[in-house]
Amino acid sequence: MTNASRLAALCALSLLGACASKANLVVVIPEENGHIGAVQVESGGSTTLLTGAYAALGGGSGSSHMKPVQLASTEVGQIFGTALSAQPIPPKTYTLYFINDSEDLRPDSKLAFEQVFGEIARRKAAELVVTGFTDTMGDPGYNDQLSLKRAKVVRDLFIARGLKGEDIVAAGRGERDLLIPTPDHKAEPGNRRVEITVR
Amino acid sequence: MTVLLSLGATPSSVFADDPIGQIKTLSGSVTVTRGGASIKAAIGDHVLQADEILTGGDGAIGITFADNSMMSLGPSSKLDLDQFQFDTTTHAGVFNTSLKAGTLAVKSGQIVQQTPFAMHVQTPAALLGVRGTEFVVRADGAAN
Numbered sequence: 376m377t378n379a380s381r382l383a384a385l386c387a388l389s390l391l392g393a394c395a396s397k398a399n400l401v402v403v404i405p406e407e408n409g410h411i412g413a414v415q416v417e418s419g420g421s422t423t424l425l426t427g428a429y430a431a432l433g434g435g436s437g438s439s440h441m442k443p444v445q446l447a448s449t450e451v452g453q454i455f456g457t458a459l460s461a462q463p464i465p466p467k468t469y470t471l472y473f474i475n476d477s478e479d480l481r482p483d484s485k486l487a488f489e490q491v492f493g494e495i496a497r498r499k500a501a502e503l504v505v506t507g508f509t510d511t512m513g514d515p516g517y518n519d520q521l522s523l524k525r526a527k528v529v530r531d532l533f534i535a536r537g538l539k540g541e542d543i544v545a546a547g548r549g550e551r552d553l554l555i556p557t558p559d560h561k562a563e564p565g566n567r568r569v570e571i572t573v574r
Numbered sequence: 575m576t577v578l579l580s581l582g583a584t585p586s587s588v589f590a591d592d593p594i595g596q597i598k599t600l601s602g603s604v605t606v607t608r609g610g611a612s613i614k615a616a617i618g619d620h621v622l623q624a625d626e627i628l629t630g631g632d633g634a635i636g637i638t639f640a641d642n643s644m645m646s647l648g649p650s651s652k653l654d655l656d657q658f659q660f661d662t663t664t665h666a667g668v669f670n671t672s673l674k675a676g677t678l679a680v681k682s683g684q685i686v687q688q689t690p691f692a693m694h695v696q697t698p699a700a701l702l703g704v705r706g707t708e709f710v711v712r713a714d715g716a717a718n
Contacts, residue, residue: 398714399699404679405708412682412707415691418700425709435699436714455710458648458677461634463598465681466642500598500618502638506662519663544640546662574638 395434395442402431402451404459416441466504466574467494470554471529473567478528487571488532494573495538502574503543505530510566511550511559523547529569593620594658595639599646602632627653628717629676641667643683643693650717651676656696660685672696675715682706 401416405428413426419440425432429448435441452459469491471484480488495501507522507529526545534540555565597619604615607626613619621627621637629635629651636646641660647653652674660667665688673695686693686706693704697713 396714398712399697400710400712401697401700401702402710403708404710410707412709413705414709415703415705416700417703424705432700441700451710454712455648455677455679457634458646458651458679458710461599461601461636461646461648462679462681463636463638463644463646465644466638498598500596502596504642504662523663544662548663548665551664572642574642 395432395444396436397433397444397446397454399435399441400431400433400444400446400454401425401441402429402446402455403427404451405429463574464498466572469494469571469573471569471571472564473525473569491533491571491573492536498573501542503530503533503538504546504572504574505533505543506546506548506570506572508548508552508554508566508568508570509550510563511553511557511561515549518549519547521547522549525567525569529571591622593640594623594655594660595621595637597621597635598638599634599636601634602649603630604628604633604635604647621655623655623658625655627651627655639669639683641665641669641683641685643669643685644681645671646679648677648679651678651713652715652717653678664688667692669693670696673711673713674698675713675717678711678713679708680704680711681708 403412403425411428413424416423416425416432418435421440431444431446432441433444469487471487472481474481505526507526509518509522526547530543530545533543553566555563557563597615597617600617605628606613606615629647629649631649633649638644654672656672657668657670665684667685669685682693682704686704690705691703695702698715
């Protein structure tokens with residue numbers, strides 16, 4: 376007998392007071408990359424950090440707080456299957472590099488640029504986020520604006536290829552999220568890039 | 575770098591009437607309530623802060639938001655998009671919603687990545703603070 380079925384049997388016999396109803400539920404879902412997330416649950420004056428694959432809280436109606444419940448993955452599918460099936464296709468990101476700070480894409484990046492159109496075609500409604508990044512040369516405020524300018528250059532490339540401007544957001548992250556970690560004031564071509572996210 | 579740039583634009587944020595997300599998947603009957611008016615949802619439509627999403631008994635909807643977070647609702651569900659702020663440069667922001675009824679699947683995005691617990695889902699039973707990334711919620715309430 377599994378823990379879940381043993382608990383269910385005990386609940387059926389009303390031997391446990393703590394068998395919470397499943398009318399209200401919170402369940403942590405394991406992710407494709409194996410990462411397990413966490414949700415902080417404040418309920419009826421009690422705070423719980425819920426973490427672990429299929430960790431679940433139920434109950435919590437009236438003044439009582441939510442309590443741990445056993446929930447098999449099949450049960451998650453029964454209750455949440457329709458909501459989970461309605462999840463959008465996850466955003467997909469491509470990274471583009473330029474030749475020596477020019478506005479010309481590196482050959483491998485030209486290929487990535489073309490792949491973006493295939494990704495758009497997979498989706499019924501697609502938006503693009505074009506995000507520029509710099510290296511750590513220059514001060515952070517300058518880099519914020521420089522990265523946004525590079526993003527807008529790439530946004531214009533997509534508009535020239537027929538995409539609608541209203542569907543493309545340009546953003547600049549400056550010297551945040553360095554792909555290659557460096558100290559400040561360090562030239563690093565690998566950090567000077569533009570990421571295209573199709574979502 | 576010696577290039578002089580004329581940079582008029584400042585890093586952008588999402589403001590009250592800006593789109594905060596786009597409807598990506600849809601089935602059955604789903605409406606968006608905005609300023610008292612009820613709008614039939616369609617794929618590609620944008621959603622705004624303060625919208626309420628309502629799915630019928632046969633309805634389901636999936637939305638991707640400006641910080642790449644995603645939410646999807648099952649049938650007979652009601653979700654209020656209470657507050658959404660997001661800075662595309664710093665990724666600072668807040669995202670607060672209320673699930674009044676039904677089932678909700680959530681994947682958090684860049685707001686939570688930048689600031690853990692900056693995303694909340696209020697339900698009849700609890701206030702959920704999101705550290706990331708994927709979870710589902712059911713709320714015991716009426717969807718109409």
